[in-house]
Amino acid sequence: MSLQALTYIVVGLSFALYIGIAIWSRAHNTADFYIAGKGVSPLANGMATAADWMSAASFISMAGLIAFLGYDGSVYLMGWTGGYVLLALLLAPYLRKFGKFTVPEFIAERYYSKTARIVAVICLIFISFTYVAGQMRGVGIVFSRFLEVDVTVGLIIGMSVVFIYAVLGGMKGITYTQVAQYCVLIFAYTVPAIFIAIQITDNPIPQLAFGSEISGTGTALLDKLDDIVTSLGFNQYTSGTKSRIDVFCITLALMVGTAGLPHVIVRFFTVPKVRDARISAGYALFFIAILYTTAPAVGSMARYNLINTIQTGEVGSVDGNLVYDERPDWFATWEGTGLVKFDDKNGDGRVQYYDDSNPSFAPQAEQYGWQGNELSVDRDIMVLANPEIAGLPNWVIALVAAGGIAAALSTAAGLLLVISAAVSHDLIKGIFLPSISEKKELLAGRIAAAFAILVAGYLGFDPPGWVAQVVAFAFGLAAASLFPVILMGIFFKRVNREGAIAGMLTGLIFTYGYIEFFKGLFLKWAGAPWGVNTAEHWFLGISPEGIGVIGMCLNFTVAIAVSLMTKPPPEHIQHMVEHIRVPRHMEIKS
Amino acid sequence: MNKDKRLAYWRANLRLVGFCLVIWFVCSYGFGILLVEELNTIRFGGFQLGFWFAQQGSIDIFVLLIFFYAWRMNRIDRDHDVHED
Numbered sequence: 005m006s007l008q009a010l011t012y013i014v015v016g017l018s019f020a021l022y023i024g025i026a027i028w029s030r031a032h033n034t035a036d037f038y039i040a041g042k043g044v045s046p047l048a049n050g051m052a053t054a055a056d057w058m059s060a061a062s063f064i065s066m067a068g069l070i071a072f073l074g075y076d077g078s079v080y081l082m083g084w085t086g087g088y089v090l091l092a093l094l095l096a097p098y099l100r101k102f103g104k105f106t107v108p109e110f111i112a113e114r115y116y117s118k119t120a121r122i123v124a125v126i127c128l129i130f131i132s133f134t135y136v137a138g139q140m141r142g143v144g145i146v147f148s149r150f151l152e153v154d155v156t157v158g159l160i161i162g163m164s165v166v167f168i169y170a171v172l173g174g175m176k177g178i179t180y181t182q183v184a185q186y187c188v189l190i191f192a193y194t195v196p197a198i199f200i201a202i203q204i205t206d207n208p209i210p211q212l213a214f215g216s217e218i219s220g221t222g223t224a225l226l227d228k229l230d231d232i233v234t235s236l237g238f239n240q241y242t243s244g245t246k247s248r249i250d251v252f253c254i255t256l257a258l259m260v261g262t263a264g265l266p267h268v269i270v271r272f273f274t275v276p277k278v279r280d281a282r283i284s285a286g287y288a289l290f291f292i293a294i295l296y297t298t299a300p301a302v303g304s305m306a307r308y309n310l311i312n313t314i315q316t317g318e319v320g321s322v323d324g325n326l327v328y329d330e331r332p333d334w335f336a337t338w339e340g341t342g343l344v345k346f347d348d349k350n351g352d353g354r355v356q357y358y359d360d361s362n363p364s365f366a367p368q369a370e371q372y373g374w375q376g377n378e379l380s381v382d383r384d385i386m387v388l389a390n391p392e393i394a395g396l397p398n399w400v401i402a403l404v405a406a407g408g409i410a411a412a413l414s415t416a417a418g419l420l421l422v423i424s425a426a427v428s429h430d431l432i433k434g435i436f437l438p439s440i441s442e443k444k445e446l447l448a449g450r451i452a453a454a455f456a457i458l459v460a461g462y463l464g465f466d467p468p469g470w471v472a473q474v475v476a477f478a479f480g481l482a483a484a485s486l487f488p489v490i491l492m493g494i495f496f497k498r499v500n501r502e503g504a505i506a507g508m509l510t511g512l513i514f515t516y517g518y519i520e521f522f523k524g525l526f527l528k529w530a531g532a533p534w535g536v537n538t539a540e541h542w543f544l545g546i547s548p549e550g551i552g553v554i555g556m557c558l559n560f561t562v563a564i565a566v567s568l569m570t571k572p573p574p575e576h577i578q579h580m581v582e583h584i585r586v587p588r589h590m591e592i593k594s
Numbered sequence: 595m596n597k598d599k600r601l602a603y604w605r606a607n608l609r610l611v612g613f614c615l616v617i618w619f620v621c622s623y624g625f626g627i628l629l630v631e632e633l634n635t636i637r638f639g640g641f642q643l644g645f646w647f648a649q650q651g652s653i654d655i656f657v658l659l660i661f662f663y664a665w666r667m668n669r670i671d672r673d674h675d676v677h678e679d
Contacts, residue, residue, distance in 0.1 A: 086618065088660065093611050215641040216639070251627050282660075282663065290657050293657050297653055585604060
């Protein structure tokens with residue numbers, strides 16, 4: 005059977021499964037719609053959280069990113085997993101005890117303020133839309149490459165599927181489809197990784213193969229990789245180029261940002277008990293770690309495979325490089341998408357792949373008769389092209405396509421749901437129409453979800469050029485605005501309304517201003533970015549990706565200082581904090 | 595529930611959280627970032643140890659840490675008689 009037919013069957017079957025689950029788990033009331041009626045088992049919630057969290061970026065882009073960054077890619081691995089420790093220890097159990105529907109709702113009640121709620125809703129909507137745009141693009145890429153349909157058609161199909169299960173099923177529908185999507189995506193990710201691990205090292209477990217010897221050579225994979233990449237002028241694979249302070253800050257901003265992302269936090273509102281919230285975070289990270297520990301192994305093996313394909317003989321020898329006319333099929337296929345490009349600069353009909361931006365390697369390259377790097381490989385294709393590069397059977401390739409779509413759809417659905425809950429529950433019910441009936445609120449939630457899907461589809465169809473930049477902003481924003489006020493709401497009883505609002509705004513404005521200054525977001529028309537985005541100009545050498553950490557520190561400092569200068573929160577709020585600190589429901593005596 | 599009992603429970607909680615966060619910090623920021631070059635002089639199978647912590651070890655430890663926390667915390671709840679029924 006042809007690859008395309010197989011892909012249609014596998015993707016079609018997975019869609020049928022998702023829709024079937026949605027019909028089976030329809031939402032009947034607002035509690036079902038927002039938090040799945042608090043009836044999700046911790047294990048299922050862990051799996052759903054993992055699918056919710058692991059986006060098109062984790063599935064498609066991360067291993068490729070690490071393949072080209074080497075050690076510097078560690079910031080993403082640690083940053084996007086370590087946040088779960090913060091979530092499990094500092095937020096999830098307490099927010100579950102609070103027992104309401106949304107994150108802005110907690111902020112509103114704890115800080116007895118509608119203003120705080122509105123600020124939180126604005127942060128939430130911005131963060132979530134930024135993310136959704138990326139997911140929809142992921143769906144488009146997979147569709148156009150594997151199903152050979154137009155990106156627009158692919159987007160419309162993806163949107164329709166999400167529409168059916170998010171609008172119909174709400175949180176309940178999303179949770180159980182995410183469980184199915186996790187199974188699809190993790191299977192699709194690990195199967196090719198295992199095949200490639202066996203091919204290169206004879207060890208079937210990617211996490212171990214990563215540290216094993218290449219079959220029949222007695223040299224460890226990573227040592228060999230360090231060796232060949234440096235012989236081509238690239239930076240050593242196992243050591244980094246970024247400064248320590250910057251690596252430190254980016255990792256911390258990603259971790260804290262993860263713990264402050266509303267679509268992740270809200271997943272822990274769906275389990276029956278406080279102790280379920282704790283253990284569920286453990287399950288979630290376990291399921292995430294399966295992919296996140298496989299990714300760096302895939303990254304290193306993909307880099308090794310790629311270089312081996314191009315550099316067929318000794319570096320610098322006349323016949324050491326791949327002859328273009330004899331290139332493998334996958335090379336030609338991906339050239340068709342424009343994501344692999346070859347330009348025969350020295351006209352020898354062979355492919356040279358090396359670091360031509362490295363001045364100390366330039367004399368060497370000239371001596372070899374090389375006149376510039378001739379191959380550019382988009383790092384996003386590494387995972388998708390991997391099965392083809394390794395010559396794996398067609399059903400594996402079809403599975404990878406279904407996995408990429410599952411990763412994108414599951415994250416998109418989770419994000420769309422928090423957006424719709426913020427609109428129907430926080431804005432409509434909480435602020436504008438407090439007397440609205442439950443039935444009407446549920447309808448409003450469904451309409452908001454449908455509307456959010458349309459906006460997301462539009463963003464995916466016509467992604468603003470700044471999508472890549474705003475991802476850093478989304479994490480920085482979550483780290484600098486939402487995380488500190490939620491944390492202080494639980495751990496510092498003295499922090500009051502004035503402190504929280506001042507802190508959130510300070511963190512928000514500082515982080516936004518810094519990123520706008522160096523990267524330019526919305527003020528391009530006014531001449532942004534104004535700063536030169538290089539290490540010597542950064543504040544303390546911290547890049548815009550890591551600046552959320554400073555925003556977070558400012559938020560804490562301002563919130564505490566302002567709170568101490570104004571009067572303490574009212575007594576019933578202090579009692580509420582005492583309540584959420586204790587798992588059992590009990591009388592609080594002073 | 596009176597104030598003393600609440601304080602005792604909260605202190606036990608904070609001690610556990612503090613302990614876990616120290617491990618969290620040391621294994622990722624310590625071994626994976628700040629001390630990575632020093633640890634890279636040590637071999638761990640086919641890995642350099644610092645690199646292994648940054649791309650594998652820290653994640654494994656995060657997972658174990660959350661399970662450890664959940665287990666200990668449930669015990670603290672029972673010891674202070676504040677667990678859910």
